[in-house]
Amino acid sequence: MSSRVDTTGIKIGMWIFLYSEIILFGGLFVLYAVYFYRYPEFFAEGGKELDRVIGSVNTIVLLVSSFSVAASITAIQLKKKKTTVALLIFSLACGAIFLINKYFEWGAKFHHDIYPNSERLVDGEPGLNIFFGLYYVITGLHGLHVIIGMTLLAISLVLVLQNKIHAERFSMLDNSGLYWHLVDLIWIFVFPLFYLVL
Amino acid sequence: MSESISFYNTPSPAHHTGIKAWLLTHDHKRLGLMYMWAVLFWFTVAMVLGLLIRTELMAAGKTLMNADVYNAMFTMHGVIMIFLFIIPAIPAIFGNFFLPIQIGTDDVFFPRLNLFSWYLYMFGGVLAILSLFTGGGFADTGWTFYVPFSISTERNVSMTVSAAFILGMSSMLTGLNFVTTVHRMRDKAMGWMQIPLFTWSLYATAWVQILATPVISITLVLVVIERFLSVGLFDPDKGGDPVLYQHLFWMYSHPAVYIMILPGMGVISEIIPVFSRKAIFGYKAIAASSMAIAIAGSLVWAHHMYTSGMSDVSVFVFSLLTFLVAVPSAVKVFSWVATMYKGSIEMSPPLLLSLMFIYLFSVGGLTGLVLGAAGPDIHVHDTYFVVAHFHFVMFGGTGFAFFAALHFWWPKMFGIMYDFKKAYVGAVLACVGFLFHYVPMLILGMQGMPRRYYDYLPQYEGGNFSAGIGGYVMVFGIALMFYNLAISFKSRVKAPVDPWGGTTLEWSVPSPPPLLNFAEKPKVPAYPYDFSEVLARSEHKPR
Numbered sequence: 020m021s022s023r024v025d026t027t028g029i030k031i032g033m034w035i036f037l038y039s040e041i042i043l044f045g046g047l048f049v050l051y052a053v054y055f056y057r058y059p060e061f062f063a064e065g066g067k068e069l070d071r072v073i074g075s076v077n078t079i080v081l082l083v084s085s086f087s088v089a090a091s092i093t094a095i096q097l098k099k100k101k102t103t104v105a106l107l108i109f110s111l112a113c114g115a116i117f118l119i120n121k122y123f124e125w126g127a128k129f130h131h132d133i134y135p136n137s138e139r140l141v142d143g144e145p146g147l148n149i150f151f152g153l154y155y156v157i158t159g160l161h162g163l164h165v166i167i168g169m170t171l172l173a174i175s176l177v178l179v180l181q182n183k184i185h186a187e188r189f190s191m192l193d194n195s196g197l198y199w200h201l202v203d204l205i206w207i208f209v210f211p212l213f214y215l216v217l
Numbered sequence: 218m219s220e221s222i223s224f225y226n227t228p229s230p231a232h233h234t235g236i237k238a239w240l241l242t243h244d245h246k247r248l249g250l251m252y253m254w255a256v257l258f259w260f261t262v263a264m265v266l267g268l269l270i271r272t273e274l275m276a277a278g279k280t281l282m283n284a285d286v287y288n289a290m291f292t293m294h295g296v297i298m299i300f301l302f303i304i305p306a307i308p309a310i311f312g313n314f315f316l317p318i319q320i321g322t323d324d325v326f327f328p329r330l331n332l333f334s335w336y337l338y339m340f341g342g343v344l345a346i347l348s349l350f351t352g353g354g355f356a357d358t359g360w361t362f363y364v365p366f367s368i369s370t371e372r373n374v375s376m377t378v379s380a381a382f383i384l385g386m387s388s389m390l391t392g393l394n395f396v397t398t399v400h401r402m403r404d405k406a407m408g409w410m411q412i413p414l415f416t417w418s419l420y421a422t423a424w425v426q427i428l429a430t431p432v433i434s435i436t437l438v439l440v441v442i443e444r445f446l447s448v449g450l451f452d453p454d455k456g457g458d459p460v461l462y463q464h465l466f467w468m469y470s471h472p473a474v475y476i477m478i479l480p481g482m483g484v485i486s487e488i489i490p491v492f493s494r495k496a497i498f499g500y501k502a503i504a505a506s507s508m509a510i511a512i513a514g515s516l517v518w519a520h521h522m523y524t525s526g527m528s529d530v531s532v533f534v535f536s537l538l539t540f541l542v543a544v545p546s547a548v549k550v551f552s553w554v555a556t557m558y559k560g561s562i563e564m565s566p567p568l569l570l571s572l573m574f575i576y577l578f579s580v581g582g583l584t585g586l587v588l589g590a591a592g593p594d595i596h597v598h599d600t601y602f603v604v605a606h607f608h609f610v611m612f613g614g615t616g617f618a619f620f621a622a623l624h625f626w627w628p629k630m631f632g633i634m635y636d637f638k639k640a641y642v643g644a645v646l647a648c649v650g651f652l653f654h655y656v657p658m659l660i661l662g663m664q665g666m667p668r669r670y671y672d673y674l675p676q677y678e679g680g681n682f683s684a685g686i687g688g689y690v691m692v693f694g695i696a697l698m699f700y701n702l703a704i705s706f707k708s709r710v711k712a713p714v715d716p717w718g719g720t721t722l723e724w725s726v727p728s729p730p731p732l733l734n735f736a737e738k739p740k741v742p743a744y745p746y747d748f749s750e751v752l753a754r755s756e757h758k759p760r
Contacts, residue, residue, distance in 0.1 A: 028326050028401035035393045039431045046435035046465055050450060053461060136447040145456025152448035152455075156439070 026190055033194045037201045040164070044205055047157050051212060054149045061146025065154070066216035068133075073124050074214035077117050078206065084113030085203040088172065088196045098186045100179065107176045110199070114169040121162055125155075154213055161205055168202045171195035223632065227732035243328035246730065248335050249314030250630065255339060256306050257699075263297035266290055268692050271654075273671075275685035277678055284671040288357035289372070291669060293349075295360030296377065300384040301342055303611055304473065306619050307480035308426075309338070309391055311626060312419045316395060318723040318730065319413045321404030321739035326397040330390055337387035341380045348376035359669060361470070364451040364462045368443045375444050378437040385430045385437075388476070392426030395419055406741040413721040413745045414503055418483025421507035425472045425479070428515060433469035436462070460525050467518035475514040477611055478578075479507055481618030482549055485571045488625050489553045491719045492568040493560030494755075496746040499552040506545035513542045520589050524598045532591045539589035546582055550575060561752070565717065566640035570621035573648045577613025581606055584659065602662025605655045613651060620644070620698060627702060628712030632728040636708075639701035646694025653687025718751040 055062050091106035125134075132139040133151055140148040175192040178184040184192050224246050228238035239247055270291055273281045282290065313331065317324055325331050349355045352373030358366055362381075367374050399420050403412070412420075439462075442448060449455025451462045490497040497503065519527060519535040553575055562568075584606040587593050597603065628634055657680040662668075666677045673681065715724040722739050723730075 025326075025401055028397050031400060032327060032330075032393055032397045035396060035427055039389060039393075039427055042428065042431035043435050046432050046439075046468075049465065050461060053458070054456075057458075058456065136449070141449075141455065145454075148449055149456040152450050152457075155446075156442060156448060156450070160438075 024188065024190070026193075029190045029194070033197055037197060040201055041205070044157070044160070044208075047153070047160070048208070048212075051153055051157070054146075054153065055216075058146030058149060061144055062150050062216050065147050065150035066213060069154070069214050070124055070127070071214050073120050074210055077120050078210050080113045080116050080120075081203045081206050084110040084117075085200055087113070088199045092189065092193055092196050095179065095184065095189050095192060096186055100182075100185075103179055103192075104176065107172055107179065111169055111172055111176070114165055114172070117165055118162065121158065125158075157209055158213070161202070161209055164202050164205065168195070168199045171198055221727050221731040221736045223727065223729040224732045225729060229732055241332070243324070243332060244732065245313045245317050245324050245328065245331060246630075246734075248331055249310050249312075251335055252305060252309040252313060252338070255342065256302055256310060259297050259301040259342065260306075263294050263302060264692060264695070266294040266297070268688055270294060271685045271688040274673075274681045276682070277673060277675065285357065287671045288669075289355045292356050292359055292377075293345075296345065296356075296381065298611075299360050299473075299477075300381050301338075301345070303477040303615050304384070304388050305338060305391075307484060307615070307622060308388075308395070308419055308422055308476075309334075311415075311484070311622050312391070312395060312480065314630060315626065315723050316416050316419055317398065317402070318726060318734050319416045319721055320399060320402065320407060321722050321735070321741055322398070322402040323733040323735070324402075325394045326401055327394050331394055334387045334390045334394070337383050337390070341384035341387060344376060344380035344383065348373045348380060352376060361466060362437070362440055363466075364440070364443070364459050367440055368451070375441050378440050382434055382437045385433050389426050389430040392423035392430075395423040396427065399423075404739055404741050410501065410504070411741060411743065411745060412504075414486035414497065414500070414507075415480075415483040415721075417504045418479045418486065418507045421511040422476050422479040422483075424508075425476050425511045425515065428511075429469045429472035429476070432465060433473070436465040436469065439465075460522070460527075463522050463525055464519065467521045471518040471521065472511075472515045474611070475510055477615050479510060481574070481578075481615040482507070484618045484622040484625070485553060485574055486549070487719075487721065488567050488571045488621055489556050490746045490748070491717050492563050492565055492571075493557045494563065494718065494748045494752055495556055495560035496744070496748065497552065498555035498558075499548070500744075500746065502548050503552050506548045509545040510542060513538065513545070517542055517589075520594075523591055523594050536589060536591045540586065543582065543586055543589075550579055550582075563718075565624075566635075566637055566644060567621045567625035567717075569641060570617050570624060570644050573644065574614060574617040574621060577609055577617060577648070577651065581609030581611075581613055584609060597662050599668055600662035601658040601666045601668055604668045605658035605662060608655050608658075613655070617648075620647070620695075623702065624698075625717070626723075627705070628716045629723055629728045629730070631706070632712050633705050633708075634710040634712045634716065635702050635705035639697060643694045643696075643698035643701060646697065647691050648694070650687050650689070650691025650694055654684050654691050655687070657681070657684045657687070718748070718755065720747060720751060721745050 087106045087110045091103045091110070094102040094106060128134060128151075134140075135152060135155055140151055172195050175184060175195045178191060224244055228234060229242055229244040229247075233241050239251060242248060269281060270287065273287060313325070352375070353371040354373060356362070356367070356372045356374045356377040357370060358372075358374060362374065362378055367378075399412070399416065439450060443451060449457050451457045451459045453459065486497060486503055517535060517539045519531060520539045523532050523536075553571075584602070588597065588603060588606055624635070624640060661677055661680040661684075664677065664680075666673055666680070712728045714726070714728055716728075717724070720742060722741070725739065726735055
């Protein structure tokens, strides 16, 4: 029974896991919804302080990397190892660009004395504190997921190079790709909720 | 049946020997047993803690420990019992061992993930122990970790909630494994309406685990974040709302009580028909009610919060939904009773424990309705009534179902029988002790004694004293049951393939089963609870 690999089953398991990740963020989105309802004007005000250019660039970077990961999965099925490797390296680079952007973005906020428990937030309007609190928690947790996703992609890359992932057996790459799409998907929600609010 | 080599003598993967054959195993049966020893260890620890708490409360004032130790102790009792005993007990032990066999396959879908879950479980347990000795000691917040106290207390809450986080992940991965296994590895001949009810209940439980656990994960992460970074998401001074914490917490933790009870109901649904020699009444209704409980149970969380500050409309809606959950639970109870009606009942320790389950669970369920109704809840909220209700459901329910499962499947897991007489005596003592332990608490709660208090007014002395006596009787009964099971290893009375006359697939394989579970290809019965053959056999040869 275990001699043949059941790829459908592996995929079911992965989808269920992804679903649980969405619920994980769902808890935070519940907080967002409640506090947005309570402090709409401060959420709008806070949203204007975020850098829309960096946010948009990051959105595009993630979307492009999602495409390149999907393309790499097609490439491995077509037995084009070199293309697969190139596409994976490109995706990893996109992930790195995302994190670097995030680093500068957070750094600028820190510079303006906007970070959890900073004097400006504690002494200022509670609504703003909540907005930026949620901003740091949600983008922070998302950033952590970007790092996890990059790790998975890097492992897949190594396995491709070692020929352990090939046209007949590519579940690991497939699932890492799914995870990467999840990271992308969550960002698609995070981006408008914080950067484009009202 | 031909002789086969039991899984004890066949390590998997095959090249491991000795202790490694256990610690690196992929075999679901070995993992089930490894869970069993760990779970029993934690159960014993938490039971002793509970007994110490009750001993402290037997007399007013200080008896054994000071108030700080008392706070940490009831927190530890709660955290261990919830996260290390009730949640994993039945799914991780009996689910791991019997779910693949009941659906006619050789293992769970992700055997290595299964091993990983066990390590997460053990790691969570180690973290819980570590948090005793590091930082300010074990949390003193109660197992609910309510803010703001969980954020402001000096105790090592961060490590305690990390333990709970990891244990939650372990339980979720087990659920993920079970869902995939039921979908992908079921014997081709077994349709959905031919799945044994224990597996059905595990399937429903697994969905709740997957649906709800991430919510507690994020909530516990937020507690840790608040402790380290003071973001203020639950701090009113900083614009946060502490009641939101309670919502998030109960969004998981109410469904979690169904994670705890559903597998227990599954066990009872297996045992009752076997010893009544009669097809289970309402197979489809029981299977459907498991799923109904899983769904409706996810929508009732705010009934823990009638006094926390909610609109009257929400209180009304959540009260109504709570009453709706009682319906599928009652469907099960009536089905079990109807199964026994005019059955050919054969008494045995598992059946006796199941009958105790039905009684204790019904009391727990009905007192739950008192709490679910918004009016009376205001009166008994946060009193001993809640404590008693909760223990009737969780301990009288899941706890006794766990004991029943132990006695029911012990011969299959170890291939040996135990002494019936000691098992009966132990079970009766545990049940009688249970009633003397918790019925006084129901009364104390009606009289207004608040839960979790270290000390009390003189009028509560009688109730607390008798609860303590009952506690000792109960613990003695449980200890006797465990002792009886333990000495069965010494006497080694060999168990037959089917000691009870069960009809589900696990009773068609050798005791203990071989590595791949089935010596020959499993023959899936058209209906899992058809006892005509068993009855025919017993007429020819009275047992």
